[in-house]
Amino acid sequence: MRMRIRIRMTLTKQGERFLRKIGTSSATTQNLIQRFVLSSPKSVVLTTLSHLLSPSTSYSYPHLSTLAFPLYARITQAPWFTWTPTTAAQLAALLHQLGHHAQAQSLISEATSKLESRPRELVLFYGKLMDSHSKRASQTGFDVAYGYLNHLLRTSSSLHVKQTAYQYIVSGFCAMDRPRQAYDFALGPGLGLVPSAFELKSVVYAYGRLGLFEDMVRVVDEMAKRGFVVDTVCYNMVLSSYGTHGEHLQMLGWLRRMRAEAVPFSIRTYNSVTNCCPSIVRMTENLELDELALGVEELKEGLEGGEGMVIGELLGCRVIMEEVMVWDSSEVKLDLHGFHLGGAYLIVLLWLEEMRRRMGDGNYGVPAQLTLVCGMGKHSSVRGESRVRVLVQKMMVKMGSPLKVHRNNNGCFIAKGKAVKNWLCQFRNTLN
Structure with missing residues (x-):
C-alpha cells in the first residue's frame, strides 16, 4: 500500500520520494538511506532530516520519526557535514520521546564535551534542548534540560550566558504551561537579572492560554509599572487569550483600550479576533x-x-x-x-x-x-x-x-x- 505523506514546506519532492520508498521498498533501510545521502544535494538531505525531527511528523507519522537517527548517523559521515547544536538538540529530544534514552544522553554528552570550553554555545545548545522538549510536551526531558541551564545560570561568570539561560528557562516554563513558575523565576531574588518585556510577555500569554485572566492582567499591569510599553504584540496576546475562551466582551474592552491609547491594530489583531468568531469562521x-x-x-x-x-x-x-x-x-x-x-x-x-x-x-x-x-x-x-x-x-x-x-x-x-x-x-x- 502506498504511504501518504503530508508535505511540509521544508520537505522537497526528492525527500518525499525517499520517504515513500522507505515505506514501500523491499531494500533495507540502511541501504536506502545511504543511497539517498550519496545521491542527493546537501540541502535536500538536511531538509528531509528537519522534517523527520519536527514534532508534527512525530505525532502524525511516528514510524517515520524512527528514521531520524539512522539518517543523522549517515549524514555525519558525509564530507559536507557540519555539527550544529540545534539539530543535535532536536534529535536528542526526539530520541528521548521515543524511549531511546541512552542514545539521547550520548548526544547530550557529546555536545557538552564539544562545547565545554565555549560557554556561549553550550548555553545555546541547552536552550535548544529545552525548547525541543517543550515542543514535545516532555516533562522529564524538560526537567533534565532545566537542570543543565539552571546550573549554568548560577555558576557562570558571563552575564551573556546568565541572561541567555534565564530567557530560555522563563520561556520554557511558559511553553510547558507553568506560568506561575515562570513568573516566580523571572522575578525571583538572588539571580541578579531583571526581566525584559520578552519574559513578561511570555508569562502574559501563558496565563492567557490557560484562562487565568486575573493573573494575565496583573502581569500586563506589572509591565506598565516597570516602564515597558504595552504594545500591539502584547495586546494581541491578550485578545487571542480571551478569544480562545469565547470571552468576546472582554476582547471588546481591550480593542477599545487599544484605540483609546492609539495602539495600532495589526494583521495579527484581525487574525486573533476573527479566528475566535464562530460566524466568521463558518x-x-x-x-x-x-x-x-x-x-x-x-x-x-x-x-x-x-x-x-x-x-x-x-x-x-x-x-x-x-x-x-x-x-x-x-x-x-x-x-x-x-x-x-x-x-x-x-x-x-x-x-x-x-x-x-x-x-x-x-x-x-x-x-x-x-x-x-x-x-x-x-x-x-x-x-x-x-x-x-x-x-x-x-x-x-x-x-x-x-x-x-x-x-x-x-x-x-x-x-x-x-x-x-x-x-x-x-x-x-x-x-x-
Missing part, C-alpha cells in the same frame, strides 16, 4: 454554505451579541489599510499576505468600501490598475493551495467583480481601474 471556511455577506453593513446586521460587537470594532478602525494597501495613480495594490481567512475577508470588505470612497473623491482619481495579492499558498498547510485565494475568488464571483485571476500569476487578481469604479457604483446600488 462563513469563510464553509464556502459551499453560500452564507458570505458581501458588504460591511450586511455583515454587521448578520452578527449578534459579543461577536457582532468585536467585529464592528474592527470594521470601525481602518488605519490597517495604510499598512496593507498601496495607492498611486498607476496602481492600487492590496496585499493579503499574513492574513488568515477571517481577517482577509474583513480586509477585502473594508478595501472595497475604501476604494468606493476614494474613487468618488476628486482628490484621489481613478488608478490605471487594481491588484489584489493573495499569494500562491507557499506557506499554506498544503503547499500550493491558498485558501485565501479560494475565498477571494468566491467573493469576486458572487459580487460580479471585474477583478480576475492574473493569467501569469494565480496568486493575485487584477482589473482596470475604470472597470472597478463602474462596478462599485453598480454593486452599491444592488446592495441598497
